[in-house]
Every structure is written in structure tokens, then in C-alpha cells.
Amino acid sequence: MAIRNQDDIAIIGWDVSPMERHTAKTETQMLLEVVTGAVGDAGITRAEVDFTCAGSCDYVAGQAFSFVQNTDAIGAWPPKRDSHVEMDGAWALYEAWVRLLLGDIDVAVAMGSGRSSTADPALIYPMEMDPFYLAPLGADHVSLAALQARALLDRGLVTERQMAEIAVRTRRDALGNPYAQIRGEFDIDDLLGADYVTAPLRRHDLPPITDGACAIVIARGDRARQLSENPIWITGFAHVSELHYPGMRDLCTSHATRTAAKAAGLDESPVQVAELQASFTHEEPLLVQALGLGPDAAVNPSGGPLAANPIMATGLIRVIEAARAIREGRARRSVGHASSGPCLQQNLVCVLEGNE
Amino acid sequence: MTQVTESTISFPYKRSLGPVIGAFLTGLAQQRILGIRCGERVLCPPLEWDPETGVDLVPEDLVEVGPAGTVTSWNWVSAPTEQHPLHHPFAFALIRLDGADTTLVHVVDAESIDAMATGMRVAPRWKEGRTGHITDISAFVPGEQSVAAAGAGPEEPVTMMDYNASITYRTPITENTERAERATEDGWFLGLRCPICGRTYTGGKGYCPIDTIELKVTDEVELPQTGVVTNYTIITPIQYPGQTETDPFARVHVLLDGFDVVMGYQVLIEVPNDEVRIGLRVSAVWASEGEKGAVSGWTDSNLVGWIPTGEPDVDDPTLVNRIN
Numbered sequence: 001m002a003i004r005n006q007d008d009i010a011i012i013g014w015d016v017s018p019m020e021r022h023t024a025k026t027e028t029q030m031l032l033e034v035v036t037g038a039v040g041d042a043g044i045t046r047a048e049v050d051f052t053c054a055g056s057c058d059y060v061a062g063q064a065f066s067f068v069q070n071t072d073a074i075g076a077w078p079p080k081r082d083s084h085v086e087m088d089g090a091w092a093l094y095e096a097w098v099r100l101l102l103g104d105i106d107v108a109v110a111m112g113s114g115r116s117s118t119a120d121p122a123l124i125y126p127m128e129m130d131p132f133y134l135a136p137l138g139a140d141h142v143s144l145a146a147l148q149a150r151a152l153l154d155r156g157l158v159t160e161r162q163m164a165e166i167a168v169r170t171r172r173d174a175l176g177n178p179y180a181q182i183r184g185e186f187d188i189d190d191l192l193g194a195d196y197v198t199a200p201l202r203r204h205d206l207p208p209i210t211d212g213a214c215a216i217v218i219a220r221g222d223r224a225r226q227l228s229e230n231p232i233w234i235t236g237f238a239h240v241s242e243l244h245y246p247g248m249r250d251l252c253t254s255h256a257t258r259t260a261a262k263a264a265g266l267d268e269s270p271v272q273v274a275e276l277q278a279s280f281t282h283e284e285p286l287l288v289q290a291l292g293l294g295p296d297a298a299v300n301p302s303g304g305p306l307a308a309n310p311i312m313a314t315g316l317i318r319v320i321e322a323a324r325a326i327r328e329g330r331a332r333r334s335v336g337h338a339s340s341g342p343c344l345q346q347n348l349v350c351v352l353e354g355n356e
Numbered sequence: 357m358t359q360v361t362e363s364t365i366s367f368p369y370k371r372s373l374g375p376v377i378g379a380f381l382t383g384l385a386q387q388r389i390l391g392i393r394c395g396e397r398v399l400c401p402p403l404e405w406d407p408e409t410g411v412d413l414v415p416e417d418l419v420e421v422g423p424a425g426t427v428t429s430w431n432w433v434s435a436p437t438e439q440h441p442l443h444h445p446f447a448f449a450l451i452r453l454d455g456a457d458t459t460l461v462h463v464v465d466a467e468s469i470d471a472m473a474t475g476m477r478v479a480p481r482w483k484e485g486r487t488g489h490i491t492d493i494s495a496f497v498p499g500e501q502s503v504a505a506a507g508a509g510p511e512e513p514v515t516m517m518d519y520n521a522s523i524t525y526r527t528p529i530t531e532n533t534e535r536a537e538r539a540t541e542d543g544w545f546l547g548l549r550c551p552i553c554g555r556t557y558t559g560g561k562g563y564c565p566i567d568t569i570e571l572k573v574t575d576e577v578e579l580p581q582t583g584v585v586t587n588y589t590i591i592t593p594i595q596y597p598g599q600t601e602t603d604p605f606a607r608v609h610v611l612l613d614g615f616d617v618v619m620g621y622q623v624l625i626e627v628p629n630d631e632v633r634i635g636l637r638v639s640a641v642w643a644s645e646g647e648k649g650a651v652s653g654w655t656d657s658n659l660v661g662w663i664p665t666g667e668p669d670v671d672d673p674t675l676v677n678r679i680n
Contacts, residue, residue: 024358024528029562029570036568046568062365062525072565119525122437127367127521132377133401136490136519138439139461143448146431147461151450154429154474199432199469243407247450247459248399251429 006221009100010231011352013042013217014320019181019308022117023211027061030213031073031113038109038215043227046075049217050105052082053096055089055112056312059127062118070113081105088112088277089316090338090348093216097237106223112313113213121209121311129342130244144246144342146201149282151251153200160200163281164191167204167306174303179317181308182208204306205281212310214317232323236264236351239338246343257290257337257347264335264349266291271351272331273298275318277339279305286344287337301325315339319350326354359529366522373488375415376404378515383420384492385509387482387502391456393417400456422453423502424479425460432469439521441491447472451496465495479503488514532571536560540657543642545579547617556617581640583612583662584670586678588624588632606632609679610662618678623661634676635669638662 015037017030025033031054039046052074058066067084074080081099085091089112096108116124125141126134152158165188174183191204218224224231240256240263243249261267274297278284288299300306302321305314315338322336331354338348373381376392380402383390391400392413400421405412430449436442441463449472450459465481466472478496481503486492488510497503529537532548536559539546547556548571550564556577563570588608593601606629607621624632625641643658 022358022528024530026530026562029530032563032568032570059523062363062523062527072563073568075568076565118527119523120437123439123521123523126439127523131369131371131519132373132381132517133490134461135521136517137441137448137461137463138437139448140437140439143431143433144461147429147448147450150429150431150474196432196434198434201431245401245403245461247401247461248403248407 007101007103008221008233009097009218010224010228010233011216011319011323012219012224012228012231013038013040014215014323015041016179016214016317016320017212019179019210019212019310021181021209021211023115027056027066027113027115027213028070028073030115030211031070031111031215034213034215035073035109035111038217042217042219044107044217047078049074049080049107049109051096051099051108052080053085053092053099053108053110055085055087055092055110055316056114057086059124060114060116060311073111074109087312088338088340089214089313090319090336090350091239091315091340093218093316093319093350094237094239094348096218097234100218100220103220106220108218109215110218110316111213111215112310112316114310114312115211116209116311117211133245134342139342141342142198142201142206145280145283146198147246148251148343149200149205149280152282152286155252157252158282158285160192161188162285163205164188164202166281166284167191170300170303170306173301174307177302177307179308180303181210183303183307201280207279207305207309208307210308210310212308212313214313214320216316216320230327230355232326233353234350235353236266236349238263239346239348241341241346244341244345249343251343252286254286254290254344254347257287257344257349258292260347260349261291264351266335266349266351269333270294271297271333271335273301273322273325273334274337275300275302275304275321275325275334276337277305277315277318279309279314279339281306283344291335291337291349298330301330315348319352322350322352326352359534360526361529362524362526364522364524366520369519371517371519373515373517374404376402376413376418378513379415379418381488381490381492381517382514384490385486385488385514387486387504387509388420389422389453389480390418391421391453393419397457398455399458400453400460419455421455422480424477424500425451425453425456425496427464427472427474427476427478428452428459429474430464430472432472442495446495449478449496451478462490462493463495465497471498489517530560530562532562533560535573535576537657540659543658545581545640547577547579547615548575549577551575556615558617558619579615579617580613582665583610583619583638584675585609585624585632585634585636585638586611586618586675587634590629590632604629608632608638608662610638611675611678618680620680625661625663627664633669635671637665637667637670639665
């Protein structure tokens with residue numbers, strides 16, 4: 001274990017909202033509760049937070065500049081440096097981490113929120129696609145994922161049975177996760193007997209539609225040690241994007257994931273837990289391969305995005321679950337992965353280590 | 357049961373195309389498919405830059421590809437959305453057009469899923485009334501033969517593209533908002549007073565942003581219906597969709613009596629625009645039983661607006677700063 005210095009940054013608290021098919025709460029209310037929960041978990045108050053960054057999406061919210069009212073959740077007084085990314089909260093965490101690296105402030109909160117139940121995600125997703133070649137075709141995320149699944153199946157890199165096995169495993173693992181939306185014991189042959197939603201994907205290959213939010217608190221070196229008995233250190237953090245247009249990429253690999261993992265130093269020693277934003281079953285083996293994970297790494301023991309998928313928070317929850325694994329002693333070193341864009345276009349890798 | 361409000365947002369974009377995408381879409385209008393040379397490769401659809409190096413690719417490097425091609429991946433859409441180009445079951449596919457090294461995302465109009473296979477050959481079926489749009493190919497169809505369509509397409513190169521989408525949202529209404537709206541239907545203003553700082557909020561706000569706590573039914577207070585104009589604006593309407601006003605009109609901010617609450621952008625009635633002023637004492641006017649539902653304004657409330665009380669103006673130079 002390397003000696004941590006003042007420039008190292010640690011996760012010291014977090015909170016995750018209930019994961020629901022339909023929430024009656026506003027995004028701001030969901031955020032307000034998880035920010036309260038996260039700063040409470042860190043043993044601080046909002047007044048001690050120097051910087052905040054939120055990840056959310058106006059197309060999901062159905063409102064322009066929806067993030068402006070979400071800032072109420074941070075607390076209007078005392079004033080804070082604030083930022084927002086139109087990205088999953090994992091990228092908000094990245095920005096907060098970069099902000100703390102500047103060294104002039106010590107504590108930051110990152111959050112992610114999404115209420116995707118209010119409209120049809122199949123109509124929302126095309127809005128974020130290439131505006132000339134993809135959006136006018138109504139190219140939805142499930143169809144684009146299915147094109148990648150078929151490419152993997154045709155190449156023999158995965159089978160429909162393996163995909164169903166992943167669904168069964170994650171739904172079973174989700175039984176231990178109070179936040180999970182989809183969980184239980186399922187029979188592989190029953191799942192494979194179901195109709196396709198869009199061939200080659202069946203219902204169990206898809207993530208649920210989920211409303212939810214999460215928040216995480218990070219702090220710099222000495223402040224982290226002062227505030228927390230068990231700070232969880234961010235030892236590597238990188239994100240890489242590749243070409244947007246799926247037809248220009250080899251869909252059977254994830255160059256961006258591999259590059260980000262290398263930049264984050266993931267291969268320097270084994271991880272015991274990997275929380276991956278594999279929103280579709282076939283993405284899991286692809287990501288495991290691109291991250292170079294060994295057989296000893298437990299993949300998505302929380303159930304992962306197949307158990308709860310609050311768009312714009314799903315990726316940050318992966319980092320939180322990877323941190324939770326260390327806090328609960330299930331891992332000494334873990335990795336959180338987040339993804340954005342069609343067919344795993346952009347990928348973020350966050351490597352975590354405990355104190356000892 | 358949570359109440360929801362339904363709203364449809366339309367996204368009517370006009371996009372400029374630039375030299376490469378414009379040429380590609382102009383080609384489609386002419387029933388030709390263009391790729392672009394990029395080193396040893398041909399990219400279709402054409403990009404404006406080399407994805408490996410970022411170097412600009414130029415229209416001179418455009419080359420015709422296809423029209424037939426090979427399906428390299430596909431999925432079967434059994435329940436199309438309103439945004440999909442076909443309204444019966446179809447396949448999305450990655451299609452490597454003859455002469456291209458990358459694949460085009462488009463749709464295949466096949467009779468059934470059984471007619472689809474990786475490696476199958478497809479050709480474009482052109483649309484009539486082409487405008488220079490990715491859907492000028494109405495779909496690819498199985499086989500080697502493209503299906504031509506009548507009409508020559510636009511005479512000039514295509515430089516702009518329309519994109520229209522709409523999304524319907526069903527947004528839950530929080531209990532606080534519902535109770536506040538019911539109050540205005542019944543002719544009164546509901547406030548929520550923070551038990552910590554005492555600040556009072558209107559509109560059913562669910563929390564105090566200063567103390568970051570939830571506000572509950574037990575925090576409700578009835579607000580007064582008289583106040584003073586603190587600031588105003590005279591709006592000259594432009595006729596965007598939904599704007600029903602045609603002549604310049606006033607919107608005022610009203611500081612309620614005895615409460616630290618400013619109601620913003622309120623309707624002022626029976627006051628000519630040149631007599632609107634800071635310090636004017638006003639009182640709320642509600643729709644009568646027969647007028648209910650006919651009130652035009654910014655919300656569904658039965659508040660008609662604010663009318664002068666006839667009391668002397670308030671002379672306070674700090675009032676102007678109160679806009680919230």
C-alpha cells in the first residue's frame with residue numbers, strides 16, 4: 001500500500017435513493033435527500049462542502065435547464081462553487097476529483113439524478129444520437145445495443161444462454177441489495193423461453209426503467225483522514241471516448257474501456273470487486289475482457305444496472321457500490337466503471353483502494 | 357394515487373449540413389450513396405474528419421458506393437416507435453455498402469425476422485419526394501436490386517435539414533404542489549413556512565433550499581391577498597407558439613403584506629402600462645364561479661390578477677430590489 005499524501009483524494013461518504021419504477025418525488029427532492037444522506041454519512045454538513053457537481057439530463061427531465069432548480073438540493077447558503085455535466089454522475093465525480101486536484105479546496109460532492117419514468121426512453125435516446133445520420137432514423141438505445149449483441153453473438157464471443165446466465169446471476173445478487181428494483185431467483189430456461197423484445201435481446205437482457213439519484217462526498221488527503229476512519233482512496237481515474245457512430249467501430253471490443261483502464265492503472269494489481277455499467281447482459285463479458293478482469297473479481301455483486309438503472313445516476317452508483325465493497329471488507333481494491341453513448345462509446349474507470 | 361400532468365414537447369430543429377454531410381444528403385436526393393476516402397479506406401456514411409488522425413476530409417474525396425451492400429449485424433424491431441421510419445416490424449442493420457469499409461446504420465424492410473440473416477445482401481429502396489435526408493432511402497430491401505423512385509429531388513445542393521421529434525412527458529405532481537394548486541382554485545394562496553428559518557415559499561415548494569429540509573402539511577400557512585408592487589416589466593409580445601397577448605402588457609412583482617414573500621410575474625389589471633409603478637398597493641382578484649377555467653395567465657389558477665386598492669403608494673426606495 002502506497003503512502004497516501006495530501007494530493008490523494010478519497011471517498012468519505014455516499015447515499016443512494018430508493019430505486020423505483022415511478023417516483024412521486026421531483027429530481028430536486030430525490031437529490032436533496034441523497035445529498036443530506038451523503039454528507040451525513042461523511043460526518044459533515046453542507047456548509048463544509050467547497051464544490052459540487054451534478055450529472056443530469058434535460059431530455060430525461062423534460063425541461064430545459066432542469067439542473068438549475070436541482071441546485072436547491074445542494075443548499076442555497078452558504079454559496080458554493082457549483083458545476084453541472086449533462087452526463088452520468090460518474091462524470092460529475094470526475095470533474096469534482098479534477099477540481100480537488102487543484103489543491104485549493106478540500107471537500108466536494110458529486111451527484112447524479114434521473115427520472116426516466118416520465119417519458120418513453122426509446123423516444124428520448126435518439127435525441128442524443130448523431131443528428132444527421134442516427135436521430136432521424138429514431139435509432140434507439142435498445143436497437144443499437146441489439147446490433148452490438150448480434151455482432152458479439154455472430155463472432156462467438158457470447159451466447160444467448162450466457163446472456164441469460166448473467167441476468168440470473170445479477171438478479172440473484174440483487175437480492176442482497178436493498179436498493180435493487182429487479183431481483184429474485186429465475187430459471188435460465190424460463191428466461192430463454194420468453195419472446196424477444198428486439199431480437200437478439202429478450203426482456204432479461206435489458207435494464208429496467210428506474211427513477212433514482214445518488215450522491216458521493218470526496219475529500220483531499222489530510223482532510224479525508226481527519227473526517228473518516230476508513231477513507232476509500234481513488235488511486236486511478238480516467239475516461240476515454242471513441243467514435244460516436246457505431247458503424248465506424250469494431251463493436252466486438254471496447255477500445256475506450258481498455259484505454260481508460262490502462263490510464264487508471266487498473267492492471268497494476270487485482271481487484272476483488274468490479275461494478276460495471278453493463279446495462280445490457282452482452283456488455284458484461286465485453287467489458288470484463290476490455291478491463292482485463294481476472295476470474296477472482298466479483299462482477300456487479302450489487303446486481304448492477306440490470307437490477308436498477310436510474311439514467312444519469314447508474315454510473316456513479318457503480319463507483320459507490322465499488323466503494324461499499326471496500327467499506328464492508330469484501331474488497332481491498334475495487335473498480336467502478338461507467339459508460340455513456342451508443343454501444344459503449346465513452347467509458348470511465350475509477351480504481352479504489354482501502355486504507356489497509 | 358399520484359396525479360400527473362401530461363405535456364408534449366416538440367423539438368423542431370433546422371440543421372446546417374456543411375460540405376461533407378450536405379454532399380452526402382444531396383447524393384441521397386439524387387438516388388446515389390456517397391462515401392468518403394480516408395487513407396486506404398472508404399467511410400460510409402462520410403465523416404468530416406479522419407477518425408484516426410482528426411485531419412479534415414474534403415468533398416473532393418467523396419466517392420460513390422453501393423448501392424447494394426451486406427448486412428453485418430441486425431436486430432428485429434417488432435414494435436416500432438413513432439420516430440422509426442417504418443411503422444411495421446422491420447430490422448435495424450449495419451450495412452457495409454459495396455466499396456465501403458465501414459457500415460451504415462439503416463433499416464431493412466424484410467417480410468419477417470426469418471428473412472433476416474447476417475451476411476445477407478440488401479439494396480436501397482428510394483423514396484419519392486426526396487429532400488436530402490437519411491430517410492430518402494425509405495429502407496433497404498433484401499436482394500441486389502435497388503428500387504428507384506420517381507422525381508429528381510431538389511435542384512440545388514442541400515444545405516439544411518429539418519429534424520422534428522416530440523416527446524410526451526407524464527410528470528408526477530407532488531402533494532405540496534397539488535395542495536397549493538387546490539388553494540388557488542379555491543381563491544387563496546397557500547404558503548409553506550420553513551420551521552427553521554421562517555422563510556415562506558409559494559407554489560407548493562417541497563423543501564427549504566436554505567435549510568435543505570422537506571416542507572410538510574404542518575408547515576402550511578395562509579398568505580394575505582394584498583401587497584405592494586416592487587418591480588415590473590412591460591413586455592412587447594412576439595408571436596411565438598402559445599403567446600396569446602398581442603399588445604404590450606405589464607408583469608409585476610408583488611410583495612405580500614406581513615410576509616417576506618414576493619410573487620413574481622403577476623398580471624396587473626385595470627392599470628394602463630404608463631401608470632404601472634413601484635409602490636402601487638394591489639389586491640388579488642379571483643375568477644367568479646362562472647369565469648373559472650376561462651382565466652388566461654401563466655398557470656391554471658383562478659387568480660385573474662392584481663388590482664389597485666386605491667391606497668396611497670408606498671414610498672420605499674429599497675422596494676425595487678425585491679424581485680424574489
